[in-house]
Amino acid sequence: xxxxxxxxxxxxxxxxxxxxxxxxxxxxxxxxxxxxxxxxxxxxxxxxxxxxxxxxxxxxxxxxxxxxxxxxxxxxxxxxxxxxxxxxxxxxxxxxxxxxxxxxxxxxxxxxxxxxxxxxxxxxxxxxxxxxxxxxxxxxxxxxxxxxxxxxxxxxxxxxxxxxxxxxxxxxxxxxxxxxxxxxxxxxxxxxxxxxxxxxxxxxxxxxxxxxxxxxxxxxxxxxxxxxxxxxxxxx
Numbered sequence: 001x002x003x004x005x006x007x008x009x010x011x012x013x014x015x016x017x018x019x020x021x022x023x024x025x026x027x028x029x030x031x032x033x034x035x036x037x038x039x040x041x042x043x044x045x046x047x048x049x050x051x052x053x054x055x056x057x058x059x060x061x062x063x064x065x066x067x068x069x070x071x072x073x074x075x076x077x078x079x080x081x082x083x084x085x086x087x088x089x090x091x092x093x094x095x096x097x098x099x100x101x102x103x104x105x106x107x108x109x110x111x112x113x114x115x116x117x118x119x120x121x122x123x124x125x126x127x128x129x130x131x132x133x134x135x136x137x138x139x140x141x142x143x144x145x146x147x148x149x150x151x152x153x154x155x156x157x158x159x160x161x162x163x164x165x166x167x168x169x170x171x172x173x174x175x176x177x178x179x180x181x182x183x184x185x186x187x188x189x190x191x192x193x194x195x196x197x198x199x200x201x202x203x204x205x206x207x208x209x210x211x212x213x214x215x216x217x218x219x220x221x222x223x224x225x226x227x228x229x230x231x232x233x234x235x236x
Contacts, residue, residue, distance in 0.1 A: 028205020135174030135192025154180035188223030
Protein backbone atom coordinates (compact mmCIF):
# COMPACT_ATOMS: atom_id res chain seq x y z
CA UNK A 1 0.00 0.00 0.00
CA UNK A 2 1.25 3.47 -0.90
CA UNK A 3 0.01 6.64 0.81
CA UNK A 4 0.40 10.02 -0.87
CA UNK A 5 -0.75 13.55 -0.14
CA UNK A 6 -3.77 14.43 -2.31
CA UNK A 7 -4.56 17.91 -0.97
CA UNK A 8 -4.19 20.18 2.01
CA UNK A 9 -6.49 17.93 4.06
CA UNK A 10 -6.49 14.65 2.19
CA UNK A 11 -4.46 11.52 1.60
CA UNK A 12 -4.88 8.90 -1.11
CA UNK A 13 -4.11 5.25 -0.50
CA UNK A 14 -3.10 3.01 -3.43
CA UNK A 15 -3.54 -0.75 -3.10
CA UNK A 16 -2.53 -1.95 -6.58
CA UNK A 17 -2.27 -1.10 -10.25
CA UNK A 18 -5.45 -2.85 -11.43
CA UNK A 19 -8.85 -3.89 -10.15
CA UNK A 20 -9.24 -7.45 -8.95
CA UNK A 21 -10.90 -9.24 -6.05
CA UNK A 22 -7.82 -9.08 -3.81
CA UNK A 23 -7.33 -5.34 -4.31
CA UNK A 24 -11.05 -4.65 -3.86
CA UNK A 25 -10.99 -6.59 -0.58
CA UNK A 26 -8.05 -4.49 0.61
CA UNK A 27 -9.86 -1.24 -0.25
CA UNK A 28 -12.94 -2.46 1.64
CA UNK A 29 -10.92 -3.52 4.69
CA UNK A 30 -9.09 -0.19 4.82
CA UNK A 31 -12.34 1.76 4.52
CA UNK A 32 -13.86 -0.22 7.40
CA UNK A 33 -10.77 0.12 9.58
CA UNK A 34 -10.48 3.88 9.08
CA UNK A 35 -14.19 4.38 9.67
CA UNK A 36 -14.05 2.37 12.88
CA UNK A 37 -10.85 3.75 14.38
CA UNK A 38 -10.53 7.29 13.00
CA UNK A 39 -14.10 8.53 12.70
CA UNK A 40 -13.41 11.55 14.91
CA UNK A 41 -10.94 13.06 12.42
CA UNK A 42 -12.36 11.86 9.09
CA UNK A 43 -14.67 14.11 7.05
CA UNK A 44 -15.23 11.75 4.10
CA UNK A 45 -13.79 8.78 2.20
CA UNK A 46 -14.07 7.95 -1.49
CA UNK A 47 -13.17 4.33 -2.30
CA UNK A 48 -12.48 3.36 -5.91
CA UNK A 49 -11.16 0.42 -7.94
CA UNK A 50 -7.70 0.32 -6.39
CA UNK A 51 -7.49 3.41 -4.21
CA UNK A 52 -9.08 5.22 -1.29
CA UNK A 53 -9.24 8.98 -0.89
CA UNK A 54 -9.35 10.05 2.77
CA UNK A 55 -10.42 13.61 3.61
CA UNK A 56 -9.67 14.69 7.18
CA UNK A 57 -10.24 17.57 9.56
CA UNK A 58 -7.02 19.61 9.40
CA UNK A 59 -7.85 21.20 12.78
CA UNK A 60 -7.58 17.79 14.46
CA UNK A 61 -4.55 16.23 12.78
CA UNK A 62 -2.01 16.66 10.00
CA UNK A 63 -0.86 14.48 7.11
CA UNK A 64 1.93 12.84 9.08
CA UNK A 65 -0.24 12.00 12.09
CA UNK A 66 -3.03 10.60 9.93
CA UNK A 67 -0.65 8.54 7.81
CA UNK A 68 0.66 6.81 10.93
CA UNK A 69 -2.85 6.29 12.34
CA UNK A 70 -4.09 4.83 9.05
CA UNK A 71 -1.18 2.38 8.88
CA UNK A 72 -1.89 1.22 12.44
CA UNK A 73 -5.65 0.88 11.82
CA UNK A 74 -5.16 -1.12 8.63
CA UNK A 75 -2.55 -3.36 10.23
CA UNK A 76 -5.05 -4.19 12.98
CA UNK A 77 -7.81 -4.87 10.46
CA UNK A 78 -5.55 -7.17 8.43
CA UNK A 79 -4.67 -9.11 11.56
CA UNK A 80 -8.36 -9.66 12.28
CA UNK A 81 -8.90 -11.05 8.76
CA UNK A 82 -12.04 -8.94 8.23
CA UNK A 83 -11.78 -8.17 4.52
CA UNK A 84 -15.11 -9.37 3.16
CA UNK A 85 -18.19 -7.27 2.51
CA UNK A 86 -21.78 -8.43 2.51
CA UNK A 87 -23.29 -10.66 -0.17
CA UNK A 88 -26.28 -8.94 -1.79
CA UNK A 89 -28.67 -10.75 -4.13
CA UNK A 90 -30.33 -8.64 -6.82
CA UNK A 91 -33.31 -10.01 -8.79
CA UNK A 92 -33.36 -9.53 -12.56
CA UNK A 93 -36.08 -9.95 -15.15
CA UNK A 94 -34.01 -11.20 -18.07
CA UNK A 95 -35.75 -11.17 -21.46
CA UNK A 96 -35.43 -9.65 -24.91
CA UNK A 97 -38.19 -7.24 -23.85
CA UNK A 98 -36.28 -6.03 -20.79
CA UNK A 99 -32.80 -6.70 -22.21
CA UNK A 100 -32.72 -5.74 -25.89
CA UNK A 101 -29.00 -6.46 -26.27
CA UNK A 102 -29.24 -10.11 -25.19
CA UNK A 103 -29.72 -11.20 -28.79
CA UNK A 104 -26.73 -9.13 -29.98
CA UNK A 105 -24.47 -10.63 -27.30
CA UNK A 106 -25.74 -14.09 -28.29
CA UNK A 107 -24.87 -13.49 -31.95
CA UNK A 108 -21.43 -12.16 -31.05
CA UNK A 109 -20.57 -14.92 -28.58
CA UNK A 110 -22.15 -17.90 -30.30
CA UNK A 111 -24.11 -18.65 -27.13
CA UNK A 112 -27.84 -18.87 -26.69
CA UNK A 113 -29.78 -16.21 -24.79
CA UNK A 114 -30.44 -18.76 -22.03
CA UNK A 115 -26.71 -19.50 -21.75
CA UNK A 116 -25.91 -15.79 -21.43
CA UNK A 117 -28.48 -15.42 -18.66
CA UNK A 118 -27.09 -18.47 -16.86
CA UNK A 119 -23.51 -17.21 -17.11
CA UNK A 120 -24.47 -13.77 -15.83
CA UNK A 121 -26.09 -15.34 -12.77
CA UNK A 122 -23.26 -17.81 -12.15
CA UNK A 123 -20.68 -15.23 -11.00
CA UNK A 124 -20.31 -13.45 -7.69
CA UNK A 125 -19.39 -9.86 -8.47
CA UNK A 126 -17.30 -7.54 -6.35
CA UNK A 127 -18.41 -3.91 -6.01
CA UNK A 128 -15.31 -2.14 -7.28
CA UNK A 129 -16.51 1.45 -7.26
CA UNK A 130 -19.60 3.65 -7.16
CA UNK A 131 -19.75 6.57 -9.56
CA UNK A 132 -21.12 8.06 -12.79
CA UNK A 133 -24.39 8.58 -10.89
CA UNK A 134 -25.38 8.06 -7.22
CA UNK A 135 -25.93 4.33 -6.73
CA UNK A 136 -24.23 3.24 -9.96
CA UNK A 137 -22.08 0.35 -8.74
CA UNK A 138 -19.37 -0.99 -11.03
CA UNK A 139 -19.30 -4.78 -10.60
CA UNK A 140 -16.76 -7.24 -11.87
CA UNK A 141 -15.99 -9.43 -13.48
CA UNK A 142 -18.38 -11.08 -15.89
CA UNK A 143 -17.48 -14.34 -17.57
CA UNK A 144 -15.21 -13.50 -20.51
CA UNK A 145 -17.56 -15.35 -22.85
CA UNK A 146 -20.23 -12.67 -22.35
CA UNK A 147 -17.91 -9.67 -22.03
CA UNK A 148 -19.10 -7.03 -24.50
CA UNK A 149 -17.73 -3.66 -25.61
CA UNK A 150 -19.86 -0.58 -25.08
CA UNK A 151 -22.33 -0.04 -27.89
CA UNK A 152 -21.12 2.17 -30.74
CA UNK A 153 -23.93 4.72 -30.36
CA UNK A 154 -25.05 5.19 -26.76
CA UNK A 155 -28.79 5.21 -26.12
CA UNK A 156 -30.32 8.57 -25.37
CA UNK A 157 -32.47 6.92 -22.73
CA UNK A 158 -31.83 3.93 -20.45
CA UNK A 159 -34.50 3.15 -17.84
CA UNK A 160 -34.08 2.87 -14.10
CA UNK A 161 -33.12 -0.66 -13.11
CA UNK A 162 -31.56 -1.60 -16.45
CA UNK A 163 -28.87 -4.25 -16.03
CA UNK A 164 -25.94 -3.78 -18.39
CA UNK A 165 -22.60 -5.20 -19.41
CA UNK A 166 -19.60 -3.17 -20.60
CA UNK A 167 -16.40 -5.09 -21.29
CA UNK A 168 -16.07 -7.36 -18.22
CA UNK A 169 -18.09 -5.13 -15.91
CA UNK A 170 -21.79 -5.25 -15.12
CA UNK A 171 -24.04 -2.74 -13.37
CA UNK A 172 -27.60 -1.67 -12.61
CA UNK A 173 -28.66 1.82 -13.70
CA UNK A 174 -30.01 3.57 -10.57
CA UNK A 175 -32.03 6.16 -12.52
CA UNK A 176 -33.01 6.97 -16.12
CA UNK A 177 -30.07 8.35 -18.08
CA UNK A 178 -28.22 8.11 -21.38
CA UNK A 179 -25.98 5.06 -21.54
CA UNK A 180 -23.76 2.90 -23.68
CA UNK A 181 -23.84 -0.42 -21.86
CA UNK A 182 -25.32 -3.60 -23.36
CA UNK A 183 -28.72 -4.10 -21.70
CA UNK A 184 -29.69 -7.63 -20.66
CA UNK A 185 -32.50 -7.19 -18.11
CA UNK A 186 -34.26 -5.10 -15.49
CA UNK A 187 -33.81 -5.10 -11.71
CA UNK A 188 -36.69 -3.96 -9.45
CA UNK A 189 -34.42 -3.21 -6.46
CA UNK A 190 -33.80 0.54 -6.05
CA UNK A 191 -30.06 1.22 -6.23
CA UNK A 192 -30.27 4.70 -4.73
CA UNK A 193 -32.86 5.86 -2.19
CA UNK A 194 -31.95 9.34 -0.93
CA UNK A 195 -34.83 9.42 1.55
CA UNK A 196 -34.08 5.97 3.00
CA UNK A 197 -32.02 4.96 6.04
CA UNK A 198 -29.58 3.21 3.72
CA UNK A 199 -28.87 5.17 0.55
CA UNK A 200 -27.75 2.14 -1.45
CA UNK A 201 -28.14 -1.64 -1.12
CA UNK A 202 -24.40 -2.11 -1.76
CA UNK A 203 -21.12 -0.42 -0.87
CA UNK A 204 -17.61 -0.82 -2.24
CA UNK A 205 -16.29 -4.22 -1.16
CA UNK A 206 -19.65 -5.96 -1.11
CA UNK A 207 -20.35 -8.89 -3.41
CA UNK A 208 -23.39 -9.17 -5.67
CA UNK A 209 -25.26 -12.19 -6.99
CA UNK A 210 -27.96 -11.88 -9.63
CA UNK A 211 -31.06 -14.09 -9.57
CA UNK A 212 -33.49 -14.49 -12.46
CA UNK A 213 -37.16 -13.69 -11.82
CA UNK A 214 -40.23 -13.79 -14.05
CA UNK A 215 -42.00 -10.78 -15.50
CA UNK A 216 -44.85 -11.19 -13.01
CA UNK A 217 -42.39 -11.34 -10.11
CA UNK A 218 -40.60 -8.26 -11.44
CA UNK A 219 -43.84 -6.26 -11.55
CA UNK A 220 -44.95 -7.55 -8.12
CA UNK A 221 -41.64 -6.37 -6.63
CA UNK A 222 -42.27 -2.82 -7.83
CA UNK A 223 -40.48 -3.01 -11.18
CA UNK A 224 -41.83 -1.05 -14.13
CA UNK A 225 -41.65 -1.50 -17.88
CA UNK A 226 -40.75 2.01 -18.97
CA UNK A 227 -42.97 2.99 -21.91
CA UNK A 228 -40.52 5.63 -23.11
CA UNK A 229 -37.80 2.99 -23.31
CA UNK A 230 -40.04 0.41 -24.99
CA UNK A 231 -41.07 2.94 -27.64
CA UNK A 232 -37.44 3.92 -28.21
CA UNK A 233 -36.43 0.30 -28.76
CA UNK A 234 -39.36 -0.38 -31.04
CA UNK A 235 -38.15 2.42 -33.33
CA UNK A 236 -34.53 1.28 -33.26
